[in-house]
Amino acid sequence: MSSYYTSILQGAVLTVGVSLAALLVSVILGLAGAGAKLSGRPILVALATLYTTIIRGIPELVLMLLVFYGGTIGLNNLLEAMGSEATVDINPFLAGVLTIGFIYGAYMTETFRGAILAIPKGQAEAAWAFGMGRTQTFLRITAPQMVRYALPGFTNNWLVLIKATALVSLIGLQEMTYLAKQASAATRSPFAYFLFTAALFLIYTTVSLFVLRRLNARYSLGTKRVQL
Amino acid sequence: MKKLLLAIAMGSLCAVSFAQGKDLKVAIDPTYEPFTFKTADGKPTGFDVDIASALCEQVKRKCVFVEQVWDSMIPGLQAKKYDVIISSMSITEDRLKVIDFTNKYYNTPSRVVVKKDVKFTGPASIKGKRIGVLKGSTQEKYAMGELKTAGVEVVPYEAQDQVYLDIKSGRLDGTVSDFVEVTGGFLSKPEGKDYNLVGPELYTEKYFGTGVGIGLRKGDAALKNELNAAIKAIRGNGTYKKINDKYFKFDVYGK
Numbered sequence: 323m324s325s326y327y328t329s330i331l332q333g334a335v336l337t338v339g340v341s342l343a344a345l346l347v348s349v350i351l352g353l354a355g356a357g358a359k360l361s362g363r364p365i366l367v368a369l370a371t372l373y374t375t376i377i378r379g380i381p382e383l384v385l386m387l388l389v390f391y392g393g394t395i396g397l398n399n400l401l402e403a404m405g406s407e408a409t410v411d412i413n414p415f416l417a418g419v420l421t422i423g424f425i426y427g428a429y430m431t432e433t434f435r436g437a438i439l440a441i442p443k444g445q446a447e448a449a450w451a452f453g454m455g456r457t458q459t460f461l462r463i464t465a466p467q468m469v470r471y472a473l474p475g476f477t478n479n480w481l482v483l484i485k486a487t488a489l490v491s492l493i494g495l496q497e498m499t500y501l502a503k504q505a506s507a508a509t510r511s512p513f514a515y516f517l518f519t520a521a522l523f524l525i526y527t528t529v530s531l532f533v534l535r536r537l538n539a540r541y542s543l544g545t546k547r548v549q550l
Numbered sequence: 551m552k553k554l555l556l557a558i559a560m561g562s563l564c565a566v567s568f569a570q571g572k573d574l575k576v577a578i579d580p581t582y583e584p585f586t587f588k589t590a591d592g593k594p595t596g597f598d599v600d601i602a603s604a605l606c607e608q609v610k611r612k613c614v615f616v617e618q619v620w621d622s623m624i625p626g627l628q629a630k631k632y633d634v635i636i637s638s639m640s641i642t643e644d645r646l647k648v649i650d651f652t653n654k655y656y657n658t659p660s661r662v663v664v665k666k667d668v669k670f671t672g673p674a675s676i677k678g679k680r681i682g683v684l685k686g687s688t689q690e691k692y693a694m695g696e697l698k699t700a701g702v703e704v705v706p707y708e709a710q711d712q713v714y715l716d717i718k719s720g721r722l723d724g725t726v727s728d729f730v731e732v733t734g735g736f737l738s739k740p741e742g743k744d745y746n747l748v749g750p751e752l753y754t755e756k757y758f759g760t761g762v763g764i765g766l767r768k769g770d771a772a773l774k775n776e777l778n779a780a781i782k783a784i785r786g787n788g789t790y791k792k793i794n795d796k797y798f799k800f801d802v803y804g805k
Contacts, residue, residue: 508588
């Protein structure tokens, strides 16, 4: 009986792994996307807009099936056409991380773009006046101030991303929701296992919120708190 | 050069496996007790799993079980994540459009269930009663075709356990359900103690199809023939019966 809980806990470790790795991918894509949108170069702007429009407009479930199964079927057909006997098996962990990262990169793009725009233009202009280059301006002036503006949106994206990991079971990863489903089917007592999984999710999100709040406090040093 | 680059790119992403002779990759969704489920220590088990192992032994290949969520069962087969689906998948016309099936390896009947004090002699004898069924199921097809026409009120539900909840709360008089499902999920429980199975075992092909088969990709004719022969062989040599008796008190192969 109790070892079903152990297996769900192992699934929880996978959930944490997938979500953190996907977060990293989405932040990189988000920064690149925001940079492209604000670059003012027509091709980059068009590409980034296409990315955010398409990804944010399609349900994650559909995208995941499309990317993973569509991709694998395509690759296998390609191999067959080349006359090979081999079949391809995409690593599900990597596929899950890349797919979720790719989807949430679109949301991060918008969050980061908004945050960069919220910084007064004079800041960057002052940096240029001091002779800083693009990279230096970004690292020393834009990025530290951007964090504060981006955190509220970032927090939302992160919480939704965590919950989206429940979908990766579709592509063959045994995360905790799927393991809970298996346990409840085997014992015919769904309530206990799903409640346990819900509690694990809640613990994970609460810890994240705590960390993010500390981060927010750190990056809000020297700014006035809004009085309502 | 391009091919080499492609190979390197794919090699970093995925494991390329060759269509080797021995392993038979079998997809299961272990959320359907007693047919496919997992023990507490994480091993797949159940009627489907045992049948699969017996069939593998028969065709002299090693079974490798791949766990797959039901919703992406067929896409996974098409993407060649595995070779066959042995997971209580009914042979239906819609599925036959995209994949192929072997002959059935089991076919459990459906049954009508009503309160013990109801005298059931045929559909007409429960005229005016409210019978709950699972939406989109074979049982719904049957109820619409045979019971509704006799004046029974048929109520479709999103899930079978909602049917049981509404029987408990008195909004329904009974259900039509798969025999194994209704015995395990309702009749054997306290809330089902006043209810019983009535009428004959229902097999009508028009409503219930031809049973549960092994799903495989279209065009895998050699494998299909091999597995059909293996099903016949384990039916003949007593292996099937041994597995059957481990889980059920009756022959699930059906008529």
